[in-house]
Amino acid sequence: MKRNALLFAALLIAIVGMLSAGKYLNRVRQHSPTKMVGDVRGLAAPNFDLATLDGRRVKLSDYRGKAVLLNFWATWCSPCKVEMPWFVELQKKYGNDGLVILGIAMDDSDAPKIAQFASELGVNYPVLLGTDQVSEQYGNVEFLPTSFYIDRDGKIVGKGTGLLGRSEIEDNVRKALASPVAGINNAQTSATPPKTQPTAQ
Amino acid sequence: MTRTLPVLLLLLALLFVLPAFSQGPGEKLPSVTMAAVGKVQVKAGEPVSVELDFRIGSEFHINSNKPKSELLIPTVLKLQAAEPVSLVAVKYPAGQDVAFPFAPNEKLSVYSGDFAITAVVKAPPKAAPGEYPVTGELRFQACDRSACYPPRSISVKFSVTVVGR
Numbered sequence: 001m002k003r004n005a006l007l008f009a010a011l012l013i014a015i016v017g018m019l020s021a022g023k024y025l026n027r028v029r030q031h032s033p034t035k036m037v038g039d040v041r042g043l044a045a046p047n048f049d050l051a052t053l054d055g056r057r058v059k060l061s062d063y064r065g066k067a068v069l070l071n072f073w074a075t076w077c078s079p080c081k082v083e084m085p086w087f088v089e090l091q092k093k094y095g096n097d098g099l100v101i102l103g104i105a106m107d108d109s110d111a112p113k114i115a116q117f118a119s120e121l122g123v124n125y126p127v128l129l130g131t132d133q134v135s136e137q138y139g140n141v142e143f144l145p146t147s148f149y150i151d152r153d154g155k156i157v158g159k160g161t162g163l164l165g166r167s168e169i170e171d172n173v174r175k176a177l178a179s180p181v182a183g184i185n186n187a188q189t190s191a192t193p194p195k196t197q198p199t200a201q
Numbered sequence: 202m203t204r205t206l207p208v209l210l211l212l213l214a215l216l217f218v219l220p221a222f223s224q225g226p227g228e229k230l231p232s233v234t235m236a237a238v239g240k241v242q243v244k245a246g247e248p249v250s251v252e253l254d255f256r257i258g259s260e261f262h263i264n265s266n267k268p269k270s271e272l273l274i275p276t277v278l279k280l281q282a283a284e285p286v287s288l289v290a291v292k293y294p295a296g297q298d299v300a301f302p303f304a305p306n307e308k309l310s311v312y313s314g315d316f317a318i319t320a321v322v323k324a325p326p327k328a329a330p331g332e333y334p335v336t337g338e339l340r341f342q343a344c345d346r347s348a349c350y351p352p353r354s355i356s357v358k359f360s361v362t363v364v365g366r
Binding site: 142 | 303347
């Protein structure tokens with residue numbers, strides 16, 4: 001009887017300890033300075049201003065009203081290479097529905113090398129030159145590929161780390177496309193950013 | 202019942218706590234460590250090979266020194282030896298040709314688990330006996346089965362004792 005009571009007390013202490021640890025870890029993740037760790041769904045996607053391979057500047061806010069698939073990748077990342085043809089297909093399939101795919105190259109290589117790589121894979125969406133700052137904004141992107149799925153209202157609806165299956169990627173794209181935004185003309189669906197001066201949001 | 206209740210409670214608690222500790226695909230950071238190097242003695246004027254043993258964390262691989270694409274980042278050891286010791290050569294092991302689930306039709310040349318790089322050092326015939334440091338770094342780029350990690354470097358250090366002929 002006494003042994004059972006001791007066992008029960010030990011288990012109770014272990015349970016309380018584990019629950020506290022779990023709660024603490026979740027709290028730490030949610031209150032991280034960037035807030036872009038753990039479950040990021042529902043958070044506003046941080047805006048950025050990055051150079052394209054041909055020297056233009058692109059802001060995420062240029063695409064407000066579109067669903068954005070933001071893909072961090074690098075030429076040295078073999079799993080990234082697997083996803084990119086799928087992105088090409090998805091851009092073709094959902095471009096008219098308002099999908100914009102933006103590739104953020106986290107390479108040390110220069111733009112021409114990255115451009116050649118993207119061209120060989122038939123990339124049909126803008127490729128931006130990544131910076132440490134944008135990596136930090138998105139929770140320190142430590143591994144590639146990492147993708148964020150952003151709805152038309154600029155909110156993150158999904159995140160994929162590592163190589164996902166094509167169907168999982170497409171499901172996330174559909175989620176991002178699912179949210180309509182009032183007052184936005186979704187007829188403009190090109191993956192190219194607007195030529196006119198975009199409105200920062 | 203009195204016995205099963207604590208077990209059930211424990212399992213319930215584990216359900217809550219495990220997700221907090223769990224890591225998604227690609228979220229465990231890769232590690233490469235170097236084993237301590239034993240005593241290295243060099244007879245002045247004669248080269249000697251020093252085996253440097255490295256261990257890659259389980260589940261990870263790094264590109265070999267000769268990856269199959271120029272886009273892939275090779276594993277490179279850079280060393281500087283204190284005078285009068287000099288570095289003669291660095292010999293890398295051949296990589297293993299492995300096809301990974303992310304590209305089953307393409308074999309990559311990689312190191313995984315334990316691997317050794319040989320550094321050949323020597324001291325000139327008239328070198329003063331004594332202990333001299335050799336320092337440097339191993340640069341590598343690691344991946345697991347679904348993600349890759351930015352290139353990293355670890356420091357490499359060992360001592361060479363020069364003795365007279």
